[in-house]
Structures are given as C-alpha cells and as structure tokens.
Amino acid sequence: MATISSFSSLPDSNPNSNPNFFSPMLQPYLEQQQQRIQPDPPPPDDGTADESVPDNDSRDSTTTTNNNSTVPNPNPNPSPIKLLHVSFNQDYGCFATGTDRGFRIFNCDPFREIFRRDFDGNGGGVGAVEMLFRCNILALVGGGDSPQYPLNKVMIWDDHQSRCIGELSFRSEVRGVRLRRDRIIVVLEQKIFVYNFADLKLLHQIETIANPKGLCAVSQVAGSFVLVCPGLQKGQVRVEHYASKRTKFIMAHDSRIASFTLSQDGNLLATASSKGTLVRIYNTHDGSLLQEVRRGADRAEIYSLAFSPTAQWLAVSSDKGTVHVFGLKVNSGNVGKERSNSPDPNPSATSSSSLSFIKGVLPKYFSSEWSVAQFRLPEGSQYIVAFGHQKNTVVILGLDGRSVT
Numbered sequence: 001m002a003t004i005s006s007f008s009s010l011p012d013s014n015p016n017s018n019p020n021f022f023s024p025m026l027q028p029y030l031e032q033q034q035q036r037i038q039p040d041p042p043p044p045d046d047g048t049a050d051e052s053v054p055d056n057d058s059r060d061s062t063t064t065t066n067n068n069s070t071v072p073n074p075n076p077n078p079s080p081i082k083l084l085h086v087s088f089n090q091d092y093g094c095f096a097t098g099t100d101r102g103f104r105i106f107n108c109d110p111f112r113e114i115f116r117r118d119f120d121g122n123g124g125g126v127g128a129v130e131m132l133f134r135c136n137i138l139a140l141v142g143g144g145d146s147p148q149y150p151l152n153k154v155m156i157w158d159d160h161q162s163r164c165i166g167e168l169s170f171r172s173e174v175r176g177v178r179l180r181r182d183r184i185i186v187v188l189e190q191k192i193f194v195y196n197f198a199d200l201k202l203l204h205q206i207e208t209i210a211n212p213k214g215l216c217a218v219s220q221v222a223g224s225f226v227l228v229c230p231g232l233q234k235g236q237v238r239v240e241h242y243a244s245k246r247t248k249f250i251m252a253h254d255s256r257i258a259s260f261t262l263s264q265d266g267n268l269l270a271t272a273s274s275k276g277t278l279v280r281i282y283n284t285h286d287g288s289l290l291q292e293v294r295r296g297a298d299r300a301e302i303y304s305l306a307f308s309p310t311a312q313w314l315a316v317s318s319d320k321g322t323v324h325v326f327g328l329k330v331n332s333g334n335v336g337k338e339r340s341n342s343p344d345p346n347p348s349a350t351s352s353s354s355l356s357f358i359k360g361v362l363p364k365y366f367s368s369e370w371s372v373a374q375f376r377l378p379e380g381s382q383y384i385v386a387f388g389h390q391k392n393t394v395v396i397l398g399l400d401g402r403s404v405t
Contacts, residue, residue, distance in 0.1 A: 084143045086399045089131035090179075090220045092306075092386035095397055098126035100144040105131070108395050109388055117162070123148040130177040136160045139177045139184065154186055166200065168193075176214025183225065187214040192229050206240070207232060215257065219266030226266030226284060230257055237271060239284045250287040252280055261305040268311055268330065276300035279316055281328065293326045293369045304384040315387065315394055316371075321379035323396055324371035 085098030094114070097104045101124040104116040118124065127143015138157045142149035149155050151173045156166035168186060176187035183203075184195040189211060194204040208230045219226040225242040232238075235253040237260060240246075252260075253273035260271040262284070269282045276299055281291040293314070295302075300318040307314055314326045377383060381398045388395045 082144065083399060084125060084127050085129060086384060086397050087129065087131075088384070088386050088395075088397075090133050091389075092395065093389060094131060094134060096129035096131050096138070098129045098140075098143060100125045100146065102126055102148070103129045103138075103140065109390065109393075115159075117159075119148050122146055127151070128174070128177060130179050132179045132181070137179075139179055140164075141174045141177060154184070156184075168195070168200070174214075175211060176216055178216050178218050180218055180220060180225065181222070183218070185216060185218060185227065187211065187216045187229070192216060192227075194227070204240075204242075206238070208238070209233065209236075213258075215260065217260060217262040217269075219262055219264065221265045224266055226262060228260060228262055228269055228284070235273065237269070239269065239287070241266075241285070248284065248287050250282055252282065253278075259302040259305050261307060263307045263311045264309065268307065268328075270305045270307065270314055272302040272305060272316070274301075276302045276318055279305065279314065279326070281314070281330065290330045291328060291369070293371070295324055295371070296320070303382050306386045308387040313387065315385045317383040317385040317396070319379070319382070321377045321381075323375040323377065323383065323385050323394065325373040325375075325394065326369070326371050 082100040083097060084100060086095060088095045088108075093108055095106050095108060097106070099118075102116065102118040103126045105114040106112065107114055123142070123146045125142055125144025125147040126140055126149075127147065128139075128141035130139040132138065136159045138159065140149060140155045140157050141153070142151050142155075149167075150169075152170045154168040154174055154177055155164045156168075157163070158165045168184070170186070170188060170193075172188050174186060175189060178185040178187070180197070182197050184197055184200070186193045186195070190208055192206040192208060193202060194206075195201065196203055206227075206229060209232055211230050215230055217228045223243070227240040227242070229238050229240075230236065231249050233251075234256050235251055237250050237252050237257060239248040239250065241248070250269070250271075252271040253275075255273040255275055258272050258274045258276065260269060262269055267284055268290070269284050270279055271282065272279050272295075277295060277297060279293050279295060279302075280289055281293075282288065283290055295316055295318060298320075300320050303317045303319065305314065305316055311330070312328060314328055316324045316326070318324075375394065375396065377396065377398070383396050383398050385397075386395045387393065
C-alpha cells in the first residue's frame with residue numbers, strides 16, 4: 001500500500017525560514033514541473049513491470065493531502081550526535097548528513113555547514129537524506145534507534161515551510177531514494193518505483209534481485225532519463241533508457257554487484273562486484289565493455305564509485321582505507337554514437353603493468369590497468385568519494401557512525 005500526498009502546487013516560502021538556506025534554483029519548483037515536464041512513456045513490457053496491473057505494494061494507493069506539519073527546534077542536549085547517513089547532492093557541490101536527531105546540509109568548497117534541522121520529541125533519527133541539487137525540496141527516510149519517520153515511508157520535506165508536504169508509504173522498508181528534477185525513484189528490497197515529481201503519479205515498477213544496499217543510479221541531464229539498478233540475476237545490472245523506451249541487461253560480473261555509478265549524461269556505467277578487485281566501465285546503450293581497471297589483487301568492499309564531470313577520471317573508495325583514481329580512455333560524449341576507429345586519444349591515461357608486453361602468457365593480473373593516483377585514509381571508516389568543482393580535486397567523506405562535529 002502506498003499513501004501519496006498531493007503536490008498540486010508549491011506554497012509560498014515561509015518568511016521565518018533559515019536565511020542561510022540555499023536560494024532555490026527551481027522556485028516555485030513544482031509549479032514549473034507541472035507546466036513543462038511531461039511524463040516519459042514507460043519502457044516496453046518485459047515481464048517485470050506492468051503499470052496496468054500494479055502489485056500489492058501499490059494497488060491500494062490513494063491520494064491524500066498531508067496537513068500534519070513538523071516544525072523542528074534546536075535540541076539543547078549537548079551530547080554527541082550519532083551519524084547515520086552521508087550522501088552528496090547531484091552535482092557534488094554539497095552533501096547531506098542524517099543523524100539521530102535530524103539532518104544537516106554542508107557546502108563542499110568552501111567547506112561550511114549551510115543549515116541544520118534538529119527535531120524535538122522522542123524520535124528524530126533520519127537514516128537517509130536525498131537532496132535535489134540546491135533547492136528547498138529534500139526526501140527523508142527515518143532511521144536509527146528512534147526514527148523520526150517510519151522506515152517504510154519517504155517524506156518530502158520543504159525547507160521553506162520547515163515541514164513535510166507529502167509522503168510515499170510502502171509495505172516494506174525503504175532502502176534508498178533518488179531524485180531528479182522530474183522524477184522520484186524509491187528503492188525497496190526487491191522492487192523499484194518511479195514516480196512523476198509534479199503529481200506523484202506512478203510511472204514504472206521494476207523487479208530486482210535482493211538489494212539490501214538500495215543500489216540505484218540515475219542520470220541528471222535534462223531530456224534524457226537513464227536508470228540503472230540490479231537485474232534479476234547475480235552480477236547482472238539493468239539499464240532503462242526511458243527516452244528511447246529501451247531496456248538493456250548487462251552481465252557485469254560473476255559475483256554479486258557491490259556498487260555502480262552512472263556518468264552525468266547516462267552514457268557510461270562503472271560497476272564493481274563483491275570481490276572488489278576489478279572495476280568495469282560499460283556503454284549503457286549497447287552494453288559493451290569499454291574498459292577494465294584493477295583496484296588490487298586482494299578482496300575488498302567497494303564503498304563508492306564516481307565519474308569526474310567530463311568522465312575523464314573514475315574514483316573508487318573501499319574498506320582498505322584507500323581511494324584510487326583511474327584515467328579513462330573513453331569519451332562519454334561519443335558513447336551511443338557510431339564508434340570511431342581513430343586511435344586512442346589518451347593511451348597513457350591509466351598505468352599498465354610493466355609486464356603487459358607478455359600479455360597472454362602470464363595471468364591477466366600482469367596486464368591490468370592500474371590507478372594513476374591513490375589517497376590513503378585511516379582504515380575502519382566507510383568513505384564515499386566524488387570529484388570537486390575545482391580542477392583535479394577529489395572530495396572524500398568519512399562515515400564512522402560516531403559523531404558529527
């Protein structure tokens with residue numbers, strides 16, 4: 001069952017809202033979406049999604065209006081705040097943290113806290129915060145020992161009004177949320193729902209293999225919506241091209257998928273498996289393998305992957321306390337077009353083993369492509385990585401689960 005709140009319009013901003021908050025890029029956001037965004041047609045039926053006959057998670061959906069406001073107040077308790085969640089916004093210029101009392105938003109460069117919302121009462125835990133670039137709309141999911149919201153709900157928060165203006169409710173726990181300017185994507189354990197942002201109309205449902213991490217990636221370029229999620233088999237990823245109504249399945253690895261990411265335009269896909277030794281870059285249009293790079297020889301848990309804005313570089317973070325940066329030989333702008341026969345424009349972008357000249361004689365390890373840069377960090381914490389807005393900069397965030405200062 002999904003309870004869906006109405007988004008008929010975005011009310012005027014609250015004059016008492018935090019003056020340090022972002023100037024909304026999309027104001028009035030939802031009204032603009034209703035005027036200029038039309039829903040993409042769903043991909044052809046491949047047996048895994050049927051919008052005409054929704055399943056039990058959505059067939060009892062109703063539309064209601066959420067009139068229950070929640071106004072956060074600063075918590076005077078000075079005890080350490082437990083960190084539950086860290087994530088970047090879509091252009092990696094900001095990041096959000098969920099805590100056991102609320103959430104906070106930070107600017108990356110220069111680094112500074114933009115604002116915080118601490119909730120009063122017995123709850124307050126926020127286990128997921130998804131920003132929408134720098135506008136006033138966020139998606140929140142409860143978390144921690146005392147969650148602010150039920151774990152099976154996605155709350156749409158408007159910081160101009162300092163309250164939730166809508167919600168999506170499901171039969172099972174929400175594992176992840178992704179936002180675009182025109183779409184809301186909700187990830188459950190074995191299903192993904194795609195909604196139109198303007199009116200919360202359900203557009204598509206996707207069945208997946210067990211996905212406890214809530215893995216899902218979406219492109220952010222206007223006019224082209226690409227979604228990647230786990231497939232129905234171990235090691236498989238599913239690519240949805242909504243503009244062209246095409247679905248592509250890629251057998252990316254032999255073992256289960258641990259992490260993946262899309263380039264901003266949705267042309268390139270980087271994947272890593274639970275082994276954590278190799279990272280593969282695929283063409284999302286035809287599923288072809290474009291490049292394979294090696295993080296190391298021993299197993300590792302891959303925490304995050306990130307393309308640079310031009311897809312010239314790929315960063316990888318793992319539980320080994322390292323962040324690797326690889327040079328890519330592919331041009332994202334040319335992917336999806338007819339592949340050129342011209343020589344590689346950047347043949348030395350990624351280092352190769354000095355023994356690669358005897359490729360085919362020694363094991364594949366000796367002909368591997370290696371990182372061009374590494375950052376060593378204290379082990380024991382989970383790190384996520386992104387590329388900064390300044391040239392040749394990397395932003396690394398650590399989540400140790402203890403406190404935010």
